[in-house]
Amino acid sequence: MTPTPTPAAQENWLRLDNQICFSLHAASRAFNSVYRVILKDLGLTYPQYLVMLVLWEHGDLPVKKLGEHLRLDSGTLSPLLKRLEGAGFVRRERSTVDERSVEVRLTEEGAALRERAVEVPRRITVATGFDIDGIRELRTRLDELTTALDAAALSDTPGCS
Amino acid sequence: MTPTPTPAAQENWLRLDNQICFSLHAASRAFNSVYRVILKDLGLTYPQYLVMLVLWEHGDLPVKKLGEHLRLDSGTLSPLLKRLEGAGFVRRERSTVDERSVEVRLTEEGAALRERAVEVPRRITVATGFDIDGIRELRTRLDELTTALDAAALSDTPGCS
DNA sequence: CACAATTCAATTGGGCACAACTAAATGGCC
DNA sequence: GGCCATTTAGTTGTGCCCAATTGAATTGTG
Structure with missing residues (x-):
């Protein structure tokens, strides 16, 4: 069935590897699909929901801290936060004490969304x-x-x- | 501490949820990072590697079958396969018996890559x-x-x- | 004060994922 | 044969993820 002269051991390794990495990949996407359906009412994507969870739990945070909680960098967060701001759930305000830092603050609407997310x-x-x-x-x-x-x-x- | 009248039970749910969805999200990205490092030598991304695994295991397949194995649709696979074709690892040839179908075939180079992927x-x-x-x-x-x-x-x- | 190193956010570019749509080919039905 | 639903890829648009770069602000050092 397998015309290659590769030892059976390596075949098994390849197959096992396929299983674990693919299983995780598939589970991640399946989770994403379910969240997509459930979060549609709230007007959030799954990563946006993660951001809101952090803000609900910890209050207003600079982008840097938000990224540490979520393990995401500014390249991911910046456009995401702009969309959240566009949706009216957060404001981004440059810190007065450190002009490099941008504070992400929940709006009234963003705070209220928590009730519906519960x-x-x-x-x-x-x-x-x-x-x-x-x-x-x-x-x-x-x-x-x-x-x-x-x-x-x-x-x-x-x-x- | 929490000005909302929400019962503590709901707080716990929110936290628990945070744990599981975020854990999976993080694990998936961590896996991706490791694969990125390891696959760089081979000139493959992680999803491209998954495609190659399927082709190595099952031989040439139409895009449709490939998508069923990987649970991906043509919107994801089409550009990905074009990049694999550009890299010289696969050819895409429209089937002669059913013009709607596109056969994805390993090139010599693509088949040889398996040795290095082992x-x-x-x-x-x-x-x-x-x-x-x-x-x-x-x-x-x-x-x-x-x-x-x-x-x-x-x-x-x-x-x- | 001047200068260099560091920190922080934003941007750019490449790639993945999915929804919605288009286009072409096939196959069944009359 | 002509018509229509289905199948199959491809395209477009939106969003996420990361690496690399840029630019502004801050901090440390002389």
Whole structure:
């Protein structure tokens, strides 16, 4: 069936790799799809929703801090925040004490949106088909994975034979 | 501390939700980063690598079949395949038996790339910090999640109180 | 004060993802 | 044969993600 002389072991590695990376990729996009449907009422995309979650939890923040919470840089956040400002959910105001910094502030409308967003998490949880413990377990695994991958991306290990 | 009259339970939901959706989001991007580093030598992006994996495993395929394996539509695949063609790894040839269909074929160069890609999976596995069983377990969970989310996206349940 | 290094946001460019639409070809039906 | 629904790629528009660069403001140092 496989005409290549490659050892079976390498075939298995390739296949296993396919499984894990593809599974994560697919799960991420599936999550995105569900959020797209649920967040449409609120007029938010999924990454915009993440920004609003951070602002609801921590209050007004400079772009820099927002990026640290979300692990996103200004190249991603700047246009995203402009769209949120265009939608009327946030204002961007350059700090008076440090002119380099831009404060992202919730508008009345943005703060009020929280009331309507409160039901989102439960709907998402239901959609996952997981119970609380299952979600917690999965979250822990994913965070472990992210930590390990971040470390690997830094050390790189390009010369690995 | 919280001026809103919202019950504490809802606060917890919001926080829990933040954890799971954000964890997946972050893990997906972290994976992407590691692949970006490792695949740079090969001249592939991560989604392009997924396409090549499918072609290496299944041989030449029409765009439609490729999309089914990867769960991607032509809007994503068409430009991606053009870039792969530009890089010399695939050819796109319109089928002679059904003019609507476009066959994606590996070039010599594309097939040869497999030899160099063989070491990628092991490096990725090392980067995850997980052992084989851990990866298998996580893969299973993620596939369950994707299946549940896909089902939820279809049924939607928008009127949920 | 002057100068260099650093910090922060914004911009640009390349690529991925998806929705909506177009265009061409096929196949079934009368 | 002529008509129409379906199938298949492609195109367009919007948004996200990241790398690299730019430019303004700040901080540190002499």
